[in-house]
Amino acid sequence: MDLFVAIFAGTVIAATPLIFAALGELVVEKSGVLNLGVEGMMLMGAAFAFWAVIAGLPMPVAILAGGLAGAAASLLFGVLALTFLTNQYAAGLALAIFGSGVSAFLGRNFGSAPIDALKRIQVPVLSDIPVIGPMVFRFDPMVYFAIACFLVITWFLYRTKAGLILRTVGESPETAHAIGFPVIRIRYLAVLFGGLMAGLGGAYLSVAYTPLWVENMTAGKGWIALALVVFATWRPLRVLLGAWLFGGMTILQLQGQALGIAVPSELLSALPYLATIAVLVIISQNRQMLAQHFPASLAKPFRPAS
Amino acid sequence: MMRVAAPVIAVVLTLAVGSALFAALGYDPLATLHAFFVAPLSSVNGLSEWLLKASPLILIACGLAVGFRANVWNIGAEGQLIAGAIAACGVGLFYPNPESPMLLALMVLAGALAGMAWAAIPAFLRARMNTNEILVTLMLTYVATLLLSWLVHGPWRDPAGFNYPQTALLPAAAMFEPFDYAYRLNPSIFLTVVAVFLMWLFADRSFMGYKMSVSGAAPLAARYAGFRESSAVWIGLLAGGAAAGIAGMAEVAGPLGQLSPQISPGYGFAAIIVAFLGRLNAFGIVLGGLLMSLLFLGGEAIQMNLGLPSALTRIFQGILLFFLLATDFFIFYRLRRLPEHA
Numbered sequence: 001m002d003l004f005v006a007i008f009a010g011t012v013i014a015a016t017p018l019i020f021a022a023l024g025e026l027v028v029e030k031s032g033v034l035n036l037g038v039e040g041m042m043l044m045g046a047a048f049a050f051w052a053v054i055a056g057l058p059m060p061v062a063i064l065a066g067g068l069a070g071a072a073a074s075l076l077f078g079v080l081a082l083t084f085l086t087n088q089y090a091a092g093l094a095l096a097i098f099g100s101g102v103s104a105f106l107g108r109n110f111g112s113a114p115i116d117a118l119k120r121i122q123v124p125v126l127s128d129i130p131v132i133g134p135m136v137f138r139f140d141p142m143v144y145f146a147i148a149c150f151l152v153i154t155w156f157l158y159r160t161k162a163g164l165i166l167r168t169v170g171e172s173p174e175t176a177h178a179i180g181f182p183v184i185r186i187r188y189l190a191v192l193f194g195g196l197m198a199g200l201g202g203a204y205l206s207v208a209y210t211p212l213w214v215e216n217m218t219a220g221k222g223w224i225a226l227a228l229v230v231f232a233t234w235r236p237l238r239v240l241l242g243a244w245l246f247g248g249m250t251i252l253q254l255q256g257q258a259l260g261i262a263v264p265s266e267l268l269s270a271l272p273y274l275a276t277i278a279v280l281v282i283i284s285q286n287r288q289m290l291a292q293h294f295p296a297s298l299a300k301p302f303r304p305a306s
Numbered sequence: 307m308m309r310v311a312a313p314v315i316a317v318v319l320t321l322a323v324g325s326a327l328f329a330a331l332g333y334d335p336l337a338t339l340h341a342f343f344v345a346p347l348s349s350v351n352g353l354s355e356w357l358l359k360a361s362p363l364i365l366i367a368c369g370l371a372v373g374f375r376a377n378v379w380n381i382g383a384e385g386q387l388i389a390g391a392i393a394a395c396g397v398g399l400f401y402p403n404p405e406s407p408m409l410l411a412l413m414v415l416a417g418a419l420a421g422m423a424w425a426a427i428p429a430f431l432r433a434r435m436n437t438n439e440i441l442v443t444l445m446l447t448y449v450a451t452l453l454l455s456w457l458v459h460g461p462w463r464d465p466a467g468f469n470y471p472q473t474a475l476l477p478a479a480a481m482f483e484p485f486d487y488a489y490r491l492n493p494s495i496f497l498t499v500v501a502v503f504l505m506w507l508f509a510d511r512s513f514m515g516y517k518m519s520v521s522g523a524a525p526l527a528a529r530y531a532g533f534r535e536s537s538a539v540w541i542g543l544l545a546g547g548a549a550a551g552i553a554g555m556a557e558v559a560g561p562l563g564q565l566s567p568q569i570s571p572g573y574g575f576a577a578i579i580v581a582f583l584g585r586l587n588a589f590g591i592v593l594g595g596l597l598m599s600l601l602f603l604g605g606e607a608i609q610m611n612l613g614l615p616s617a618l619t620r621i622f623q624g625i626l627l628f629f630l631l632a633t634d635f636f637i638f639y640r641l642r643r644l645p646e647h648a
Contacts, residue, residue: 036440040624076628079632080628080631080632084631084632084634084635085635086631086632086634086635087631089379089440090582090627090631091628091631093381093578093627094579094624094627094628094631095624097575097579097620097623097624097627098620098621098623098624098625098627098628099624100620101617101618101619101620101621101622101623101624102617102621102624104615104617104620105615105617105618105621107617108615108617219448220444220445220448223441223444223445226441227441227445230438230441264456264460266452266453266455266456266459267452267456269452270448270449270452270453273445273446273448273449274445274449276441276445277431277437277441277442277445277446280431280437280438280441280442281431281435281437284431284435284436284437284438285435285436287436
């Protein structure tokens with residue numbers, strides 16, 4: 001039972017950075033833009049948040065700094081993809097490389113000492129309930145914030161007029177433009193929001209999940225977040241479930257290594273990547289399901305005709 | 307005209323941003339730029355290193371460009387390079403006759419086949435299973451890195467290597483003999499020369515190359531003309547895989563001589579930028595590769611001489627690609643002032 005509780009709690013925590021990054025990318029893609037630079041933005045967020053903590057700033061400020069760093073990085077992509085109408089694949093790749101360079105550059109003086117991780121909340125009374133307490137009421141605030149983001153984003157996309165406009169822009173920018181919506185401005189906002197969320201995800205990695213600095217510490221989580229959006233067929237609830245699935249995989253893999261299962265640790269470490277490929281293959285079989293919620297104008301540059 | 311000018315403008319802008327960055331870090335920008343871009347080339351050893359590092363970049367970029375022209379996005383060349391290096395090193399270490407004159411040729415073959423095999427996975431998944439090749443090639447890069455790590459920590463670890471995670475050194479017949487033992491440049495650059503020629507022949511002179519360009523530029527037109535998308539996917543990915551695999555072989559049979567957990571400073575990723583710098587054509591890629599190689603060299607030089615972090619190389623790579631993409635805008639679009647509305 002204790003092991004089950006530990007795995008459950010570990011899963012929720014491991015999924016949190018993915019939830020932030022993938023939900024952000026979901027909003028970006030819903031607006032018809034594909035930003036492949038999630039890995040770079042997460043690394044920027046991780047580096048800036050860690051830096052802020054070392055500089056003695058309070059934890060909430062540090063996490064916000066990570067988010068803002070991600071947003072600033074996404075602006076570079078936005079200018080290229082939205083103003084200069086470049087190929088979005090290439091612009092995203094440039095951001096991924098740039099972000100990893102900047103984070104490594106900043107991180108050169110961080111040292112290898114761990115920092116005081118983000119504190120967990122002990123919800124009074126509730127956290128003392130056996131089993132349920134440690135499974136639900138003893139996480140750090142960012143875990144709850146990630147769930148709140150999921151609720152707000154779902155509500156925004158499907159229950160507000162602004163969300164409807166965003167989705168229209170992603171389906172048919174020509175139509176949205178003809179009706180009179182500022183397509184480019186809306187896409188900029190979506191890209192910035194995606195950067196903010198990726199930055200928060202990165203910040204969570206460096207100040208809460210593994211509170212010490214390692215170069216390229218995201219280790220592909222940004223790319224897995226991109227895969228999650230496809231896996232979720234562009235639906236928020238499935239992003240959340242997918243993130244938990246991957247979080248669970250990570251934790252089981254770590255537990256497996258800790259228990260000394262007689263397989264090489266490298267094979268266990270490769271599991272999340274292989275699983276990403278497997279779920280992509282499975283989901284790609286159902287073209288109908290993919291097409292249903294796919295933003296029809298994804299990755300196509302749009303220039304308002306004058 | 308602008309097609310040639312744009313990369314030059316991008317390089318100039320990158321240098322400008324670089325100088326500003328150096329100045330902001332408190333270094334004399336001119337002296338630093340000199341240390342980064344000029345000093346590494348002012349010795350014979352520097353020139354040898356320059357070509358040595360340009361060779362894998364150009365080789366891989368040629369292979370990748372074949373795919374990019376057809377909108378096939380192989381961004382996992384780094385993984386295919388590792389797969390090629392593993393296979394080539396395996397042949398070099400375990401071939402029954404370590405003095406066989408055929409050894410090097412077999413290793414090139416093994417490297418190419420392993421790179422192609424690693425790229426065949428995403429090719430099959432994209433062509434037959436409709437799966438996005440960007441994510442699959444990238445995921446497989448992480449898998450290849452872990453496979454390499456497992457081999458050098460486990461079954462292939464040199465028993466006489468003081469527990470270092472590395473294989474034994476390759477026998478002499480399994481290594482490219484340098485032109486001059488004072489420097490590391492070796493005949494593997496001829497493989498790159500051949501690749502550049504083949505790339506030019508295929509892309510600019512063959513019907514298949516033309517069909518692939520059409521699939522990239524106008525997929526609907528290509529479908530209407532009856533060009534099969536799946537053959538473009540297969541050829542695009544296998545070309546990149548073969549090139550990256552051979553590059554991995556040339557690394558292990560050249561400057562490295564053995565496998566260790568880290569065998570590439572990111573050639574597979576940098577080659578993507580090289581392909582774009584060279585506008586996806588063979589001659590441009592050669593120039594782009596020489597420039598990118600200089601970025602790697604300069605990064606090492608300022609790390610050694612000025613104590614600046616080598617991560618600057620990756621920052622420059624990113625900035626260069628940003629500027630390159632932005633200047634493209636001025637090739638494909640012409641800005642004009644709109645008439646004032648009354």
